[in-house]
Amino acid sequence: MITSPAKLRLFYKHHRRMPSYAEMMKLYGYRSKAAVFYLVRKFISDGVITKDKNGRLIPKNLYGNISVLGYVEAGFPSPAEEELIDTMSLDEYLISNKEATFMLKVKGDSMIDAGIMEGDMVLVERGKQPKPGAIVIAQVDGDYTMKYLRMRNGQPYLEPANKKYPPIYPESDLRVEAVVSAVIRRY
Numbered sequence: 001m002i003t004s005p006a007k008l009r010l011f012y013k014h015h016r017r018m019p020s021y022a023e024m025m026k027l028y029g030y031r032s033k034a035a036v037f038y039l040v041r042k043f044i045s046d047g048v049i050t051k052d053k054n055g056r057l058i059p060k061n062l063y064g065n066i067s068v069l070g071y072v073e074a075g076f077p078s079p080a081e082e083e084l085i086d087t088m089s090l091d092e093y094l095i096s097n098k099e100a101t102f103m104l105k106v107k108g109d110s111m112i113d114a115g116i117m118e119g120d121m122v123l124v125e126r127g128k129q130p131k132p133g134a135i136v137i138a139q140v141d142g143d144y145t146m147k148y149l150r151m152r153n154g155q156p157y158l159e160p161a162n163k164k165y166p167p168i169y170p171e172s173d174l175r176v177e178a179v180v181s182a183v184i185r186r187y
Helices: 008-017 023-026 033-045 091-096
Strands: 049-051 057-059 066-068 086-088 101-105 122-126 135-140 143-151 155-159 174-184
Touching: 008 023, 023 033, 033 049, 101 174, 122 135, 135 155, 143 174, 155 174
Parallel strands: none
Antiparallel strands: 049 057, 066 086, 101 122, 122 174, 135 143, 135 174, 143 155
16 A cells, blocks of 8 residues: 555645545555554654644645755855755744644735735734734734734824835734744735
């Protein structure tokens, strides 16, 4: 039997979720859930997947490590040299608390001067202590938005990164729900 995570990756890519044990039985051609249980333990010990506090499977390092080959000049051009510096897992690089992390698709242009465009995906973490100047997902007077968290006279307010929009001062309630940790854009 093939026990590589390749089938798991394909399932996850196609369905945008991890398979159930019954689906893994079919996926790997097993006849018992006990065999799937063993496979899941192997994938957990290999660091490919993990379980959340409710026992649900979640991807951990499903795609493996990516090679870090060197540096690229963002100023004046310089000779390029390809040299393997390191390898890294994007999950480990971008996510510090997997159970509290999720992605949101950006709608609107209020954060364009921060480099966040409509259609981008933002990786956000619940429960992270926001600092003034952080980009946050906040509920203000019952509505959700993504803005910079700012303080004035000890009171929090939200500031857009687009001069077309005014700052948002809460009338009654401002609650930070999550802190933005990364922006993801496909070209």
